[in-house]
Amino acid sequence: MKSRLVYGFIGLFVAVGAVGVRADEEQDQIAVLQSQADAVQKCNACLRLRVVGTARAVPALEMLLGDERASHAARHALEAMPCTEAGQALRRGLDKTGGLNKAGIIDSLGRRAEPQAVPLLVPLLSDRDPVIASAAAAALGRIGGQEAIAALRASRDKAPAAVQPAIFEGLLQGAEVLRGSGDNAAAAAVYRDLLNDRSPASVRAAAWRGVVLCEPAQRADLMIEALRGKDRVVQQAGWKLIRELDDAPVVRACARQWDVLPVQSQLAVLEAHVALGREATPTIRAAIASDNETVRIAGLEAAGCAGGADLVPML
Numbered sequence: 426m427k428s429r430l431v432y433g434f435i436g437l438f439v440a441v442g443a444v445g446v447r448a449d450e451e452q453d454q455i456a457v458l459q460s461q462a463d464a465v466q467k468c469n470a471c472l473r474l475r476v477v478g479t480a481r482a483v484p485a486l487e488m489l490l491g492d493e494r495a496s497h498a499a500r501h502a503l504e505a506m507p508c509t510e511a512g513q514a515l516r517r518g519l520d521k522t523g524g525l526n527k528a529g530i531i532d533s534l535g536r537r538a539e540p541q542a543v544p545l546l547v548p549l550l551s552d553r554d555p556v557i558a559s560a561a562a563a564a565l566g567r568i569g570g571q572e573a574i575a576a577l578r579a580s581r582d583k584a585p586a587a588v589q590p591a592i593f594e595g596l597l598q599g600a601e602v603l604r605g606s607g608d609n610a611a612a613a614a615v616y617r618d619l620l621n622d623r624s625p626a627s628v629r630a631a632a633w634r635g636v637v638l639c640e641p642a643q644r645a646d647l648m649i650e651a652l653r654g655k656d657r658v659v660q661q662a663g664w665k666l667i668r669e670l671d672d673a674p675v676v677r678a679c680a681r682q683w684d685v686l687p688v689q690s691q692l693a694v695l696e697a698h699v700a701l702g703r704e705a706t707p708t709i710r711a712a713i714a715s716d717n718e719t720v721r722i723a724g725l726e727a728a729g730c731a732g733g734a735d736l737v738p739m740l
Contacts, residue, residue, distance in 0.1 A: 528556050
């Protein structure tokens with residue numbers, strides 16, 4: 426019992442000492458920022474404050490946000506601090522900076538996922554500098570929420586070509602934030618809106634994938650439609666997703682459509698079904714019996730990997 430108390434007191438003293446050391450280091454780094462040290466020394470101090478900094482360091486870091494040479498180091502330090510004062514400093518920094526420094530602050534606000542920043546970021550979607558507008562779109566996507574998504578949607582059709590990719594990416598990211606929060610219905614609505622022909626192919630593919638992941642009850646039908654359909658973008662997304670999905674009912678439903686699937690879709694279904702184990706035997710047999718040489722070879726390779734006495738005669 427005594428030894429436990431002794432070790433407990435030792436642990437307490439060590440912890441208190443560590444806190445004191447960190448506080449001393451923080452004050453030392455703050456002093457560097459407030460001194461006449463050169464840019465390299467101040468950037469190094471910012472790096473340390475990213476680790477040991479608290480709200481005490483925020484004012485000194487905020488002073489550097491307008492410094493061309495140290496701004497990015499300062500905003501990276503503020504970005505990592507969980508205290509509300511750091512977020513407030515970054516938001517204030519939007520009015521004090523421009524160009525790449527401002528874009529960097531916008532990026533940090535997005536990575537902090539601060540809803541309080543949304544009203545400040547929305548007007549920046551129409552900034553004349555495409556770097557600023559694109560950074561705002563990316564940040565709004567990371568923050569997510571209905572206000573951010575509504576602003577991105579409103580900007581989608583009127584944004585200049587240089588900003589369009591960031592708008593689309595922001596919408597995809599915003600939908601992912603909704604899905605991550607459990608609001609699958611709202612996320613699916615955003616994804617479906619991006620499935621139209623105005624969206625770039627890569628966006629449509631990602632949007633289709635998002636819809637499938639958000640709507641498990643419709644997943645099999647959506648996958649079959651994609652694998653059988655003529656929309657090449659969606660079909661290619663289907664080939665990739667069915668290989669990744671750990672969803673046996675969906676794979677089985679697709680396997681039952683074997684005879685009406687095009688060759689590349691058959692190959693994707695075969696690979697996905699084989700990953701489920703012994704139950705893939707009927708699909709392997711169908712592949713080996715195919716008139717298409719590529720499918721037959723894939724079936725034979727699958728039979729060799731799957732093993733089983735019932736497949737030996739087909740090898």
